[in-house]
Amino acid sequence: MSTSEETASGVVPAAQDAASSLPVLEIRNFSISFATESGDVKAVRNVDLSLAPGEIIGLAGESGSGKSTLALGACRLLRPPAIITGGSVVYRGRRVGTEGVEILDMSPHQLRALRWREIAIVFQSAMNALNPVLRVQDQLGDVIDAHLDMSRDEKRERLNTLLDMVGIPRTRLRSFPHELSGGMRQRVMIAMALATDPEVVIMDEPTTALDVVVQREILAEIATLQKELKFAVLFITHDLSLLLEIADRIAMLYGGQMVETGSGEQIHHRTAHPYTRGLLNSFPSVRGPRRALAGIPGSPPDPRDMPPGCPFGPRCRFAKPECKSVDMQLLPAEAEDPQHLTACPFVKPGDIEPAPVVAAATTGEVQG
Numbered sequence: 536m537s538t539s540e541e542t543a544s545g546v547v548p549a550a551q552d553a554a555s556s557l558p559v560l561e562i563r564n565f566s567i568s569f570a571t572e573s574g575d576v577k578a579v580r581n582v583d584l585s586l587a588p589g590e591i592i593g594l595a596g597e598s599g600s601g602k603s604t605l606a607l608g609a610c611r612l613l614r615p616p617a618i619i620t621g622g623s624v625v626y627r628g629r630r631v632g633t634e635g636v637e638i639l640d641m642s643p644h645q646l647r648a649l650r651w652r653e654i655a656i657v658f659q660s661a662m663n664a665l666n667p668v669l670r671v672q673d674q675l676g677d678v679i680d681a682h683l684d685m686s687r688d689e690k691r692e693r694l695n696t697l698l699d700m701v702g703i704p705r706t707r708l709r710s711f712p713h714e715l716s717g718g719m720r721q722r723v724m725i726a727m728a729l730a731t732d733p734e735v736v737i738m739d740e741p742t743t744a745l746d747v748v749v750q751r752e753i754l755a756e757i758a759t760l761q762k763e764l765k766f767a768v769l770f771i772t773h774d775l776s777l778l779l780e781i782a783d784r785i786a787m788l789y790g791g792q793m794v795e796t797g798s799g800e801q802i803h804h805r806t807a808h809p810y811t812r813g814l815l816n817s818f819p820s821v822r823g824p825r826r827a828l829a830g831i832p833g834s835p836p837d838p839r840d841m842p843p844g845c846p847f848g849p850r851c852r853f854a855k856p857e858c859k860s861v862d863m864q865l866l867p868a869e870a871e872d873p874q875h876l877t878a879c880p881f882v883k884p885g886d887i888e889p890a891p892v893v894a895a896a897t898t899g900e901v902q903g
Contacts, residue, residue: 557627557633557635558585558586558587558625558627559586559587559588559626559627559628559734559735559767560585560586560609560624560625560626560627560654560735560767560769561584561585561586561623561624561625561626561627561635562582562583562584562585562605562609562622562623562624563583563622563623563624563625564581564582564583564621564622564623565579565581565582565583565584565605565608565609565619565621565622565623565624566579566580566581566582566619566620566621566622567579567601567604567605567608567613567617567618567619567620567791568617568618568620569616569617569618570615570616570618571616571839573839574839575618575620576838576839577620577791577838577841578601578604578617578791578838579601579604579605579608579791580790580791580792580863581621581622581792581863582601582605582622582788582791582792582793583793583865584605584786584793586735586767586769587767588734588765588767589761589765589766589767590767590768590783590784591761591767591768591770591781591782591783591784592767592768592769592770592782592783592784592785592786593770593771593772593777593778593781593782593784593785593786594606594769594770594771594772594785594786594788595772595773595774595775595778595785595786595787595788595814596773596787596788596789596814597773597789597814597835598773598835599835600788600789600790600791600835601788601790601791601792602739602771602773602788603659603739603771604617604791605788606656606737606739606769606771609624609638610638610650610654610656610737611638611639611641611646612650612656619639622639623637623639624637624638624639625637625638626638626649626653626654626734626735628653628734628735629734630652630653630734631653636649647681648682651678651681651682651728651730651731651733652682652731652733653733653734653735654733654734654735654736654737655727655728655729655730655731655733655735655736655737656728656736656737656738656739657721657724657725657728657736657737657738657739657741658724658739659739659740659741659743660743660744661712661717661720661721661723661724662712662717662720664724665712665720665723665724666712667711667712667713668711669711670708670709670710670711671707671708671709671710671711671712671715671723672694672708672709674723674727675694675697675708675723675726675727675730676690676694678727678730678731679693679694679730679731682731683731693730694708695708697726697727697729697730698726700726700729700760701722701723701725701726701756701760702722702752702756703719703722703723703726707719716749717744717745717749718745718749718752718753721741721742721745721749721753722753722756724741725741725753725756725757725760729760729764729766732764732766733766734766734767735766735767735768735769736766736767736768736769737768737769737771738757738768738769738770738771739771740771740772740773741753741757741770742754742772742777754777754780754781757781758781770782775802775811775814775815775818776818778799779799779802779803780799782799783798783799784796784797784798784799784874785797785798785799785802787802787808787810787811787814789810789835789846789847790835790836790838790841790846790847791838791846792846792863792878793863793865793878794808794810794811794847794863794877794878794879795807795808795810795811795865795868795876795877795878795879796865796874796875796876797868797874797875797876798874798875801868801872801874801875802815803815805868805869805875805884806884806887807868807869807875807877807879807882807883807884807887808847808877808878808879808882809847809851809852809853809879809882809887810831810847810850810851812887813829813830813831813850814831816828816829816830817829817830817831831850832850833849833850834850836849842859843859843860844858844859844860844861844862844863845858845859845861845863845878845879846863853879853881853882853886855881857881858881861878861879861880863878864878865877865878866878866880868883868884869883869884
């Protein structure tokens with residue numbers, strides 16, 4: 536068996552049609568804490584999230600809600616004092632099979648084989664993620680050398696193809712990161728993530744610090760590549776208006792806990808959790824009369840001292856005494872659609888006023 540056919544776990548590949556009916560990445564009851572002198576700080580609490588083959592899931596929430604911690608923890612990329620305190624993370628890909636592999640049980644050697652070959656990451660800051668003293672060709676080549684068995688000519692052709700895919704001239708292979716613009720550096724990171732044909736790509740705020748025009752170009756490139764190569768995407772951002780455009784499903788995270796999941800249309804027009812509506816109302820409308828933006832009062836909870844029950848309770852205008860005993864279990868928000876889930880049993884989609892038509896800042900399109 537060639538290197539390109541081997542799997543991170545040594546499992547012989549199963550039939551493609553069998554694997555396609557199961558989640559390619561399945562996170563169950565997942566929890567992460569940070570050990571401190573005063574006790575453990577619970578950053579992620581009992582999160583469930585599944586990613587189907589070829590699907591784009593958006594993970595949204597305020598800064599500090601646990602988005603990046605969840606994604607990096609699922610790949611076991613967090614360093615101490617971070618501790619995974621419970622749960623399961625199962626990866627199933629065409630090179631692994633339907634039974635999948637438990638990432639939390641993998642050895643360091645197995646993890647090195649899994650990362651980038653099966654699950655790749657586009658980090659938030661391309662300038663910090665790229666090595667400033669290595670040329671683009673060397674950094675892309677390192678990924679290929681670590682996971683694929685290619686001749687020198689095959690490797691050179693693969694490098695050229697990767698730059699073509701992300702719209703960078705081939706002459707830039709010999710450039711250093713500081714010789715590239717911010718958009719080009721982000722494109723290099725995307726090319727690096729796709730170098731070994733992974734099944735899952737985690738994108739951690741890939742358009743942060745880029746201007747609106749470049750954001751639009753990067754997102755269009757991501758959408759085109761995802762449709763062509765059929766990889767699944769976990770897209771992390773605080774920009775909910777962006778996810779309404781590109782995501783098949785959206786998961787809302789608050790205080791390290793999942794509060795609502797659903798399609799973009801459900802999240803936008805049939806919002807079931809007050810926190811989601813608060814984020815939507817923080818974006819300006821592009822139709823109708825001018826209105827003042829309505830932010831969420833208060834501040835995100837301190838993970839060292841979380842309120843009982845629903846963590847959003849102290850900031851919620853629908854809060855009632857019973858909220859302090861809510862167990863934050865995701866339940867159907869609408870009886871006719873079991874895919875739209877919410878952790879709030881007291882507020883229904885009809886109780887929350889419709890969202891304004893939010894500005895789609897990255898593509899110039901209107902969500903209506």
